[in-house]
Amino acid sequence: MVIKCFENLIFCCALICFIADLQAAPMKLRIGAAASLQDVLQEAGEAWLKTTEKGTKLTYNFAGTSTLVRQIKWGAPLDVFISASKENADEMIQAKLGLEDSVLSLASNRLVLISPMETKTEALSLEQLAKLERVKLATCDEAVPVGFYTHSYLRKVGFYERLKSKFVYIDHARSVLGMVANKTAAFGMVYRTDAVSEARRVKVILEASPTDHPPILYLGLVLSRASQKARKTATSFLKFLASSEGQTFFSKHGFKQPGSKFAYR
Amino acid sequence: MLIGDVLTISLLSLKIALSALILSLPIGLLCAWWLAHSKGFAVSICESILLLPMVLPPSSCGLLLLTVLSPGGLVGRFLLNHFGVNLILNWKAAVIAAAFVSFPLLMRACQQSFAQIPESLTEVTKSFGLTRWQAFRQVSVPLALPGILNGCILAIARSLGEFGSTIMVAGLIPGETETLSLAIYARTINGKDTEAWALASVSIGLSFILLLINRLYLKGRQGGLSSL
Numbered sequence: 001m002v003i004k005c006f007e008n009l010i011f012c013c014a015l016i017c018f019i020a021d022l023q024a025a026p027m028k029l030r031i032g033a034a035a036s037l038q039d040v041l042q043e044a045g046e047a048w049l050k051t052t053e054k055g056t057k058l059t060y061n062f063a064g065t066s067t068l069v070r071q072i073k074w075g076a077p078l079d080v081f082i083s084a085s086k087e088n089a090d091e092m093i094q095a096k097l098g099l100e101d102s103v104l105s106l107a108s109n110r111l112v113l114i115s116p117m118e119t120k121t122e123a124l125s126l127e128q129l130a131k132l133e134r135v136k137l138a139t140c141d142e143a144v145p146v147g148f149y150t151h152s153y154l155r156k157v158g159f160y161e162r163l164k165s166k167f168v169y170i171d172h173a174r175s176v177l178g179m180v181a182n183k184t185a186a187f188g189m190v191y192r193t194d195a196v197s198e199a200r201r202v203k204v205i206l207e208a209s210p211t212d213h214p215p216i217l218y219l220g221l222v223l224s225r226a227s228q229k230a231r232k233t234a235t236s237f238l239k240f241l242a243s244s245e246g247q248t249f250f251s252k253h254g255f256k257q258p259g260s261k262f263a264y265r
Numbered sequence: 266m267l268i269g270d271v272l273t274i275s276l277l278s279l280k281i282a283l284s285a286l287i288l289s290l291p292i293g294l295l296c297a298w299w300l301a302h303s304k305g306f307a308v309s310i311c312e313s314i315l316l317l318p319m320v321l322p323p324s325s326c327g328l329l330l331l332t333v334l335s336p337g338g339l340v341g342r343f344l345l346n347h348f349g350v351n352l353i354l355n356w357k358a359a360v361i362a363a364a365f366v367s368f369p370l371l372m373r374a375c376q377q378s379f380a381q382i383p384e385s386l387t388e389v390t391k392s393f394g395l396t397r398w399q400a401f402r403q404v405s406v407p408l409a410l411p412g413i414l415n416g417c418i419l420a421i422a423r424s425l426g427e428f429g430s431t432i433m434v435a436g437l438i439p440g441e442t443e444t445l446s447l448a449i450y451a452r453t454i455n456g457k458d459t460e461a462w463a464l465a466s467v468s469i470g471l472s473f474i475l476l477l478i479n480r481l482y483l484k485g486r487q488g489g490l491s492s493l
Contacts, residue, residue: 066456069456070453134351136436169436169438169439169451183336184434184436
């Protein structure tokens, strides 16, 4: 008898919670974004929340752009996708998973070679790096944007074959950064903004000329999976990021303006 | 992807798993023998510590190994400065990671096998005037051999499946540390599904064969020395 009462009580509680949840359900915008955007998006997101409807929430899934593409194809519940490469954004649109008219260019970046702060050299040419023995260069697979830019750059400047044996592969830009910051790897190629975010533990010893690799472009888009209401909120979030107010956050973290030359269309 | 790639990756996995076994077997045997013949609270504590890698999240093992072995860590710095040995981001690191996580399985199997050798036999070896080392080598190990072999199979299977700590301490270096589990992961997240499946089939096949050997073997020895 007591157990029966208890069961009913739990059931009622669960029901009340469920109904309460449904009624108060705030708008929750789910964002999948390139790992290199971690700091800037969280900060800009906070600012955007203040300007928007009360109760709106943001949840983030930061990962390598290529991982996000997989996840979205597998059906990950996301409303917004912010890619670190134009190719991946295009892939989403071609697969009809992203809304073509929602695409906005948000920022641009530079590619740098980093090493732990303790390293004695202040600057290093790729020629010198190629001559170093028993050092590892952390990078990503070419399917990951930062890996794609790194490999394209090394091919363009003619060092790919000579440096290939030093490569150690990891998930995304932030993991490369972590690997160099904790001194697991002696070198790594990341975005300039990543290096800036860990300025106390890593230093830039070479900056790739932007003409030597495809332009690094961050594109945001609304996913077709988003509900009508979420689409509206998502569009306003992306527009905020592209606005002059949103751009101040990007420049604060060292991102470059996307520039009209690189605009999506 | 070429069949050659699948073969290289599979052979590398086997090489790392076998090297890990060679590394952990002597230590595992000695620890197992000691644990099988000791009692008390302190022994239980030691046993729990030795078994820890079996239940720890592999990422904790990875962090632990990385902290100790990296050039910034105590052991790593010593080895690098005095012997010029680097145990991070190369195949040696993959071997250490695999040995670390498969060690408890090996030790456990050996320990149970040793424990089933009758006490009286130990007494007999003493009366023959054998030293402890001789008794271990000439009596205990041969008698416990089936259980030890069984432990080896399990340890190899575990090493083949090792992922978390390997990617942390050894990284993914094609041809050097790119084992089956790492290769499958990298290919899956990078969208190379066909290649991932080709490799996964090999890993499923290999693991199945190892487990089948283990099971058939146990069946063959019903209630024998080596029940795990």
